[in-house]
Amino acid sequence: xxxxxxxxxxxxxxxxxxxxxxxxxxxxxxxxxxxxxxxxxxxxxxxxxxxxxxxxxxxxxxxxxxxxxxxxxxxxxxxxxxxxxxxxxxxxxxxxxxxxxxxxxxxxxxxxxxxxxxxxxxxxxxxxxxxxxxxxxxxxxxxxxxxxxxxxxxxxxxxxxxxxxxxxxxxxxxxxxxxxxxxxxxxxxxxxxxxxxxxxxxxxxxxxxxxxxxxxxxxxxxxxxxxxxxxxxxxxxxxxxxxxxxxxxxxxxxxxxxxxxxxxxxxxxxxxxxxxxxxxxxxxxxxxxxxxxxxxxxxxxxxxxxxxxxxxxxxxxxxxxxxxxxxxxxxxxxxxxxxxxxxxxxxxxxxxxxxxxxxxxxxxxxxxxxxxxxxxxxxxxxxxxxxxxxxxxxxxxxxxxxxxxxxxxxxxxxxxxxxxxxxxxxxxxxxxxxxxxxxxxxxxxxxxx
Ligand code: DMJ
Numbered sequence: 001x002x003x004x005x006x007x008x009x010x011x012x013x014x015x016x017x018x019x020x021x022x023x024x025x026x027x028x029x030x031x032x033x034x035x036x037x038x039x040x041x042x043x044x045x046x047x048x049x050x051x052x053x054x055x056x057x058x059x060x061x062x063x064x065x066x067x068x069x070x071x072x073x074x075x076x077x078x079x080x081x082x083x084x085x086x087x088x089x090x091x092x093x094x095x096x097x098x099x100x101x102x103x104x105x106x107x108x109x110x111x112x113x114x115x116x117x118x119x120x121x122x123x124x125x126x127x128x129x130x131x132x133x134x135x136x137x138x139x140x141x142x143x144x145x146x147x148x149x150x151x152x153x154x155x156x157x158x159x160x161x162x163x164x165x166x167x168x169x170x171x172x173x174x175x176x177x178x179x180x181x182x183x184x185x186x187x188x189x190x191x192x193x194x195x196x197x198x199x200x201x202x203x204x205x206x207x208x209x210x211x212x213x214x215x216x217x218x219x220x221x222x223x224x225x226x227x228x229x230x231x232x233x234x235x236x237x238x239x240x241x242x243x244x245x246x247x248x249x250x251x252x253x254x255x256x257x258x259x260x261x262x263x264x265x266x267x268x269x270x271x272x273x274x275x276x277x278x279x280x281x282x283x284x285x286x287x288x289x290x291x292x293x294x295x296x297x298x299x300x301x302x303x304x305x306x307x308x309x310x311x312x313x314x315x316x317x318x319x320x321x322x323x324x325x326x327x328x329x330x331x332x333x334x335x336x337x338x339x340x341x342x343x344x345x346x347x348x349x350x351x352x353x354x355x356x357x358x359x360x361x362x363x364x365x366x367x368x369x370x371x372x373x374x375x376x377x378x379x380x381x382x383x384x385x386x387x388x389x390x391x392x393x394x395x396x397x398x399x400x401x402x403x404x405x406x407x408x409x410x411x412x413x414x415x416x417x418x419x420x421x422x423x424x425x426x427x428x429x430x431x432x433x434x435x436x437x438x439x440x441x442x443x444x445x446x447x448x449x
Contacts, residue, residue, distance in 0.1 A: 053070050057410050070245065072097065073404045080443055083129050119140055128445070155204050176242050178208045217269050233295065269311060363422075
């Protein structure tokens, strides 16, 4: 047994429930297929994009977020999925590549949010899985490079920071990018025994929470120097979504009761104002943060993470209802659109970006209920993903779920999240759900004692 296998098996194996079998769903066979498809996507990346951020699978070319300055997004994001799937050879190759070639201090301006959830989250989770000190050192160095972003009057970070110079840009940010940092920064603090990262991220989070409206909601855009809202749209979708997720998870991972209190008051407002019952279905739409008045009835693939958060927060009733709505959105055209208007059930954003959120929610609901209908949902979604998004050299986005026209991009979160959540749905014993808190990019973080 090599180094990774030995360590990770002991870390990952949960106390042995039997592999589930739902009517007509052979979970073990599906898990094996998910693993095969992950390997297919990974093979395409290795063949045509090794050393770069992502694969463009139709043109068979590499893609770097900042041209010529790769941060190895795909391999870094994929590493703990490989470990969970026991792809030990691939995992060892990636671990070495990260240690030897990931340059987290290069002269490139990065999104604080994206780099935190993908790179910092992965480095920390994989350090906890492998105990490889070099991964923790990279994480510390990356954490230090991100800190200058928080030098603002409010403590809320700029959206972008240069990893080498510390230069910042983009003063207008949003709750997701400000409030989705505490799990990673907090874990780093605990692992290197230095409170600066935790304190910095928590200050940003509490500053943001303090800016909530009288009815307890946050908006979509905020100036991180002045603290003024520049867009009052309030919802659970992109630009806000994972702020709520991290309030709850911060409490679960660190036992931080401030986060717990912020979560409870926030979810009460969200359920009061954003939730919308239409023709017997539960949705969450858009309202004005100050009045709570409804301004849009749209819901999409990003919002589909919310059943998982509701379930984690103990609200299984709403979680189940919202999951049914999200699945109805998936089945409208045989695969999930980016956005619909839930009143008319018409598609308002036709793309599919290989997103994981609905799969994540299916996994959480199956974990909490063991209801076989979630396995059946998962099977259906996996078949559709393979049918419409598989290419000869990987997986790709759809320009339209209506026409099924393919685009040319394989996001790193396909390997970090979408395949991982499918795999865990069908093979839940591969990871002890209660021993970890998944960051918003599906990197499993453990409590540090
Ligand atoms: C991922 O990077 C994360 O899940 C993030 O929270 C939202 N967007 C993508 C997946 O859709």
